[in-house]
Every structure is written in structure tokens, then in C-alpha cells.
Amino acid sequence: MTIDWxxxxxxxxxLRVMPDALRRVAVLHHFNAGETLFRRGERPKVVLCVLxxxxxxxxxxxxxxxxxxxxSRGGFxxxxxxxAKVYHCDIVTAEKGRLLLFPLPLFRAALDxxxxxxxxxxxxxxxxxxxxxxxxxxxxxxxxxxxxLHYLEAEGDQGTITLTQSRKAWAAELGLSHxxxxxxxxxxxxxxTLVVDGDRLTLxxxxx
Amino acid sequence: MTIDWxxxxxxxxxLRVMPDALRRVAVLHHFNAGETLFRRGERPKVVLCVLxxxxxxxxxxxxxxxxxxxxSRGGFxxxxxxxAKVYHCDIVTAEKGRLLLFPLPLFRAALDxxxxxxxxxxxxxxxxxxxxxxxxxxxxxxxxxxxxLHYLEAEGDQGTITLTQSRKAWAAELGLSHxxxxxxxxxxxxxxTLVVDGDRLTLxxxxx
DNA sequence: GGGTAGATATGATTTGAATCATGTGCTTGC
DNA sequence: GCAAGCACATGATTCAAATCATATCTACCC
Numbered sequence: 001m002t003i004d005w006x007x008x009x010x011x012x013x014x015l016r017v018m019p020d021a022l023r024r025v026a027v028l029h030h031f032n033a034g035e036t037l038f039r040r041g042e043r044p045k046v047v048l049c050v051l052x053x054x055x056x057x058x059x060x061x062x063x064x065x066x067x068x069x070x071x072s073r074g075g076f077x078x079x080x081x082x083x084a085k086v087y088h089c090d091i092v093t094a095e096k097g098r099l100l101l102f103p104l105p106l107f108r109a110a111l112d113x114x115x116x117x118x119x120x121x122x123x124x125x126x127x128x129x130x131x132x133x134x135x136x137x138x139x140x141x142x143x144x145x146x147x148x149l150h151y152l153e154a155e156g157d158q159g160t161i162t163l164t165q166s167r168k169a170w171a172a173e174l175g176l177s178h179x180x181x182x183x184x185x186x187x188x189x190x191x192x193t194l195v196v197d198g199d200r201l202t203l204x205x206x207x208x
Numbered sequence: 209m210t211i212d213w214x215x216x217x218x219x220x221x222x223l224r225v226m227p228d229a230l231r232r233v234a235v236l237h238h239f240n241a242g243e244t245l246f247r248r249g250e251r252p253k254v255v256l257c258v259l260x261x262x263x264x265x266x267x268x269x270x271x272x273x274x275x276x277x278x279x280s281r282g283g284f285x286x287x288x289x290x291x292a293k294v295y296h297c298d299i300v301t302a303e304k305g306r307l308l309l310f311p312l313p314l315f316r317a318a319l320d321x322x323x324x325x326x327x328x329x330x331x332x333x334x335x336x337x338x339x340x341x342x343x344x345x346x347x348x349x350x351x352x353x354x355x356x357l358h359y360l361e362a363e364g365d366q367g368t369i370t371l372t373q374s375r376k377a378w379a380a381e382l383g384l385s386h387x388x389x390x391x392x393x394x395x396x397x398x399x400x401t402l403v404v405d406g407d408r409l410t411l412x413x414x415x416x
Numbered sequence: 417g418g419g420t421a422g423a424t425a426t427g428a429t430t431t432g433a434a435t436c437a438t439g440t441g442c443t444t445g446c
Numbered sequence: 447g448c449a450a451g452c453a454c455a456t457g458a459t460t461c462a463a464a465t466c467a468t469a470t471c472t473a474c475c476c
Contacts (some may be wrong), residue, residue, distance in 0.1 A: 067361040069361075069362045070338070070344075078334060079338035082330070082331065112326075112327075119319075121330065126286060126291060129337060132341060133340060135340075136347060137277060139344060139348065153277075154267070175348040175350070
């Protein structure tokens with residue numbers, strides 16, 4: 001199964017600067033929902049890059065409940081492989097999709113041997129940290145309006161943003177039910193705080 | 209003002225593998241609450257490492273509200289400096305403390321020139337990503353009990369954890385009011401789900 | 417075309433977390 | 447010793463988000 005690198009690169013720009021030696025050993029894997037990719041206790045041997053679909057890192061509580069420790073709907077899932085001797089979670093698929101597998105030792109070697117790939121990787125991680133810290137701040141706000149305004153301020157450009165996902169998916173990212181997102185958008189519009197134009201949201205400056 | 213590297217290293221273990229050349233150019237800065245360290249639009253020239261106290265990256269919404277994009281109560285704040293040509297936020301102090309300043313070009317040079325420091329930096333970022341993703345998952349749960357159980361599962365070892373912070377601070381990390389944390393801990397104890405022994409929390413396996 | 421699935425959208429009801437109030441006990445500093 | 451400040455803890459009340467219900471609109475498949 002050959003990999004369409006142009007298509008993969010649009011989904012994950014870091015792949016553009018990935019050294020050829022590492023690209024050549026990549027394996028494309030198609031998965032369906034409900035597969036178990038790796039189990040707790042196994043030794044990590046690969047770095048994952050999700051292209052499509054959703055995978056989850058889950059633990060099972062003693063009471064039997066399933067705890068989602070993290071999920072990925074696109075991008076690298078490398079932290080677990082890099083740091084730990086064994087997986088502390090099961091890695092399962094939640095929604096049909098595709099991912100790339102890179103052998104861990106070769107991935108490390110590429111980071112050590114290729115300065116540009118190394119810098120790009122650090123940049124990717126740093127951006128992810130920034131984005132996640134902002135998201136945690138946002139999720140700590142306890143009103144729907146505050147979360148939406150925080151999103152516009154933090155992720156938008158001059159208070160304007162074009163949503164690239166459905167409102168339902170956005171609601172999930174905001175940690176809100178989609179109903180509340182619809183209602184709050186309406187309230188903010190009626191109050192003159194916000195203008196909604198399709199997927200384009202603009203924060204209005206309130207005259208004082 | 210000389211820097212006590214032993215003390216600093218206990219707060220931030222990465223400093224142990226930092227090359228001497230970079231250590232020698234570090235500057236220690238004591239700050240009080242309410243100082244503005246950098247302003248939006250300035251060009252980043254340093255990497256920060258918070259030892260004590262709290263600093264925040266804030267934006268001001270058109271409506272005049274202050275939006276906390278991220279906060280740090282310890283550890284590196286480098287993402288902004290690394291990625292952007294100019295700061296997109298003001299960086300202000302929220303609580304008296306100390307931080308280390310590293311000149312940005314020398315920090316980059318150290319990452320390029322010292323393999324061990326480079327690997328340690330990548331490891332630090334990767335761990336932070338993992339921790340933050342777990343925290344976002346947790347903050348998306350909408351009951352106090354679920355968040356507490358998720359914390360025990362994700363951050364604990366075999367369902368046991370020793371809190372290293374006050375319950376109030378923990379409540380803030382969970383995105384809950386401290387009152388709800390007290391009440392929910394009591395409820396979980398009464399239900400036999402959990403044992404609280406001072407700062408030691410243990411999840412009990414429910415027989416089925 | 418008809419049927420299904422899903423996003424969008426809004427209303428009614430319930431529920432649980434925030435908030436306010438209050439009190440205890442522990443430290444810290446004078 | 448005493449006061450101030452703070453973490454810990456619990457009760458009463460309020461309020462807003464979750465949930466359930468329902469309807470429209472679109473896209474897609476047969």
C-alpha cells in the first residue's frame with residue numbers, strides 16, 4: 001500500500017520536513033472503529049500519526065468505567081511512546097480512519113540526525129503546548145459565554161475567526177452541549193457582542 | 209545576584225542537563241504581583257522559566273475584559289518566544305515570585321548544539337502535551353465525581369495518589385469550586401468508592 | 417422520488433455546581 | 447497570648463448548563 005505523501009502532508013505539515021529515510025519506513029494502517037491497537041503493558045515500538053478518524057488512549061477504572069485519558073482526531077501521538085517503557089493505557093480506535101506508523105528507533109535517529117526535522121518537531125510540540133494551555137484555561141471558565149469569547153480572543157485573529165469544524169464539534173471542544181452553544185451565540189448576537197456570518201464569527205468592540 | 213542552581217534544579221529538573229554556556233547567561237529576576245514583563249507586539253528575546261509565584265499571558269477583549277490565555281506557576285514558558293515574531297499577549301505577574309531569563313538565540317544554539325539538552329527538552333514538551341491532553345479530557349467531564357475519578361486514574365498509580373498541593377489548588381486544577389471537591393470526596397467515601405487518608409487518595413475496586 | 421442520517425435550531429424541565437454564609441482549626445507574626 | 451489569615455469543611459440557595467423533546471434543513475443513498 002503506497003502512501004500519498006501530498007495528501008498526508010496537507011493533513012500534517014510536519015511530514016514535509018520529515019527526512020526521506022524516515023518516510024520510506026512509514027507504514028499506512030487503515031482501521032475501523034473499535035480496534036485495539038496497543039495494550040497497556042506492551043512496549044512502545046512506533047510513533048503514530050493520525051490522518052483520519054479518531055483514536056483514544058483509555059484506561060479502565062477498577063469500577064469498570066472506561067476513562068478516556070486522551071484522544072486524537074489528527075496529528076502525532078508520540079508522547080506515550082517517547083517517554084514510557086511500556087504503555088500505561090490501551091490505545092483503541094473510536095472512528096474509522098487511517099494512521100501512519102513510524103518505527104520508534106528510526107524516529108529518534110531522525111530527530112538526532114536532521115536539524116530541520118528536529119526544529120520542526122520542537123516547534124510542533126511547543127505550539128501544541130500553547131494551544132492546550134489555552135484550552136485548559138478556557139475549560140476552567142464556567143459560563144458558556146465566557147468560553148466562547150475566550151475562544152475568539154485566544155484562537156482568533158483580532159477577534160475574528162472562521163470555524164473549520166461543525167458547531168457540534170466546536171461545542172465538544174468548548175466542553176459544552178451543542179444546544180447551549182446555539183443559544184449562547186444567539187444571546188451574544190442579540191446583545192450586540194458578536195456577529196455571526198455563516199462560519200465567520202466576529203467580536204464587536206463595545207463602545208464605552 | 210548569583211543563582212542557587214541546586215535549588216533551581218529541584219524546582220525544574222531540566223536545568224540539570226542544561227549546558228553550562230546557557231546557565232552562565234541566565235538572569236534571575238524577582239518580581240512582585242502586578243508587574244508587566246512584556247507587552248503585546250514586542251519581539252521575544254528570552255525564554256522564561258518560572259521558579260516561584262505566578263505569571264500570566266493575558267489579552268484584553270474589545271469589551272475590556274481580561275482574558276487569561278495561559279498561566280504558569282512553575283516551569284518554562286517558551287512557546288510564545290519560540291514561535292512568534294512578536295508576543296500576541298501581555299505577560300504579567302500575578303503573584304510574587306522569581307524567574308530565570310535565558311537569551312533566546314543562545315537557548316536555540318544550546319538546543320542545536322547539545323544532544324542531551326535537546327532530547328531532554330523534547331521529553332519535557334512531550335510530557336507536558338500528555339499531561340495537558342489528559343487535563344482537557346478531564347475538564348470536559350461535567351460532573352465533579354467523574355473529574356476526581358479521572359484524575360485518580362490518569363495521574364495516579366494503580367488508583368492511588370498523594371496530593372502534593374492544597375485541596376483548594378487541586379480544586380482549581382479540576383476546574384471545580386473547593387466546596388464541591390470537599391463534598392464530592394465525602395460522597396465518594398460514603399459510597400465506598402474511595403478512601404481518603406490525609407493527602408493520600410485510593411480508589412477501591414468495586415466488586416461486581 | 418423516498419428514506420435515512422446528521423447538523424442546525426429552539427423550547428421545557430431537571431439537576432448539580434457555583435455562590436453565599438458560617439464555623440472550625442492551624443499557622444504566623446506581633 | 448492574641449489577632450489575622452488561610453485551609454478545611456458543611457449547609458442553604460440560586461442559577462445556568464445538561465438533558466429531553468421536537469422540528470427544520472440538508473446531504474446522501476437506494
